[in-house]
Amino acid sequence: MKIRIIVSICFLIVGCSSNKVEDNIGVKKIIDHLEVSKKITEVQIDTVGNILDTITIEYLKFDNRGRKRFKKREFWYEDRKFYFIDYFDANEDLFFREVFDKYGELYSNFEAFFNRKGEIIKAIQVDKEGETVDTIFMDYSREYYLNGSVKKLMIKTSHEEIGESMSKVTYDEQGNPIFELMTMNGDTFSIQDWEYSDTILQKSIYMNYQVDTSKSIYYFVEGKQLIKEEEFEYKDREYVKSKEINHKYDKSGDRIETTKINLRTNDFKHVKYIIEE
Structure with a gap:
């Protein structure tokens, strides 16, 4: 696993x-x-x-x-x-x-x-690698606002080898996610925040603690187009930006180009999306 x-x-x-x-x-x-x-x-x-x-x-x-x-x-x-x-x-x-x-x-x-x-009540994921089969079970529970929308979603994940993990996602009354905490066997695994302006998604920050502490920041326009990503490594008690990814879109909203910059090596990678309809 x-x-x-x-x-x-x-x-x-x-x-x-x-x-x-x-x-x-x-x-x-x-x-x-x-x-x-x-x-x-x-x-x-x-x-x-x-x-x-x-x-x-x-x-x-x-x-x-x-x-x-x-x-x-x-x-x-x-x-x-x-x-x-x-x-x-x-x-x-x-x-x-x-x-x-x-x-x-x-x-x-x-x-x-x-x-x-x-509403989802259960889910299952099965992974195979050679003769090894890993099965993960997920149980879902919820808390609600008075207007009936989901206030908090809790997902308990269990695996016979690594134990249990828990994800708790908090939503606003419009149904937008605003905070997620994921723990594994009681330890913090990751944290994610979503930031809005007049209910329009502007930015999301993801903190990962699974191996080496890292941070990713995602920037959006019109609440759905991801235009920029930043990745940070934690060194000497501060976050140092290691990668930057920028996306461009056409008038139809299709992504047409991405530029990836590795700030540690100063390498650039240019990606183009060829769309056929």
Whole structure:
């Protein structure tokens, strides 16, 4: 069992709400019959725009109301290739994920299960590595505001080897996440804050304590477009910025370019997104 598995769960926590448990198979079948709406190829380019390497290829499906229902992402890392297949409900929330290795063998899968109110009550993630199988169970509970919106979401995660972890996410009355605390066996694992202006997301700060203390800051425009990322390392009792990532978008809101700067080595990496519809 590796810590990376717990990290992957963190990113599933905030946005989950979906259909009833009995609907998962039926919804997946409907999504499978949708045509691919958009293909996005992520390539590394040099300073004059020549393509150096393909990084990812992403296939998206949207329903007739323009909602994202499916995403397949193919990744290349040196000689490694693997891909994710994600299914989303009508609220564009993830409810099913499969991860395959370069040979097409199932490596990991995640599935959420819901009550009749459309709330997640349980989830399971299974990871395989060779003959080893890791199973993670998640139990969800909630507190509510008087207006019925979720005030706090608690997710208890259990694994027979590493024990229990707990995520507690606090929301405002409009349903926006404002604070998350994740602990593992009683120790703080990570903290995340979200900052808003008139309910529009401006910035999010993520603090990671799992191995070496680090900090990431994410900047947004219009509450959804991630335009800048900053990564910091903790050295000599202060945070030192180690990486900066900047994103550009077209008028349709599609990301078209990313620049990654490693401030320790002063290396630049330029990425372009080729969009086909």
